[in-house]
Amino acid sequence: xxxxxxxxxxxxxxxxxxxLLFMKGIPEAPRCGFSMRVVGMLEQLGAxxxxxxxxxxxxxxxxxxxxxxxxxxxxxxxVKGELVGGCDIVEEMFESGExxxxxxxxxxxxxxxxxxxxxxxxxxxxSPPMPLG
Amino acid sequence: xxxxxxxxxALPGSEVEVVDEGGGDHLRAVVAAPQFExxxxxxxxxxxxxxxQHLMDDGTIHALSVTAKLPGR
Numbered sequence: 001x002x003x004x005x006x007x008x009x010x011x012x013x014x015x016x017x018x019x020l021l022f023m024k025g026i027p028e029a030p031r032c033g034f035s036m037r038v039v040g041m042l043e044q045l046g047a048x049x050x051x052x053x054x055x056x057x058x059x060x061x062x063x064x065x066x067x068x069x070x071x072x073x074x075x076x077x078x079v080k081g082e083l084v085g086g087c088d089i090v091e092e093m094f095e096s097g098e099x100x101x102x103x104x105x106x107x108x109x110x111x112x113x114x115x116x117x118x119x120x121x122x123x124x125x126x127s128p129p130m131p132l133g
Numbered sequence: 134x135x136x137x138x139x140x141x142x143a144l145p146g147s148e149v150e151v152v153d154e155g156g157g158d159h160l161r162a163v164v165a166a167p168q169f170e171x172x173x174x175x176x177x178x179x180x181x182x183x184x185x186q187h188l189m190d191d192g193t194i195h196a197l198s199v200t201a202k203l204p205g206r
Contacts, residue, residue: 034196071175084175085175087198088198088200
């Protein structure tokens with residue numbers, strides 16, 4: 001059972017943000033390779049999005065999103081209140097152009113899903129892929 | 134391997150391939166299943182993940198990436 005107060009807060013945030021990313025870390029400093037890749041794709045598309053760092057309350061947020069969306073791993077991208085998916089799905093949709101059209105933005109030419117090293121020039125801050133779960 | 138069998142049993146008629154993407158607990162499952170027909174991507178992934186949820190819960194698997202396809206495509 002998730003904390004009802006947290007659950008309704010999460011539902012509210014999902015409702016109030018047209019594009020919302022639950023991620024590990026913040027967009028400026030993702031703390032998981034999968035979150036970093038989703039941020040990279042949203043940035044490439046120039047999409048406006050809200051971001052929530054799940055790390056300070058990881059387990060309670062897992063419980064809450066498990067009940068709301070039947071999905072317990074992060075990152076999670078929501079568009080217009082619906083869970084689109086995690087990194088895999090976002091990547092497929094990014095490459096096919098579906099993500100751009102869902103977000104109402106232009107598909108950049110030669111859109112390829114960013115590898116972590118392309119996001120961290122010099123690689124000095126690069127950390128190994130971190131677990132989703 | 135067990136993960137492959139769990140997914141295949143949960144989705145009869147599917148073709149499942151599981152590759153280790155690192156350390157034995159970061160896995161990728163490539164699944165072609167007739168049950169995916171007419172479902173959104175997120176639902177396709179839910180079907181696959183549900184079949185191994187207990188291994189995610191107990192930490193046997195840390196990360197499962199899924200590539201979901203329709204059979205024959």
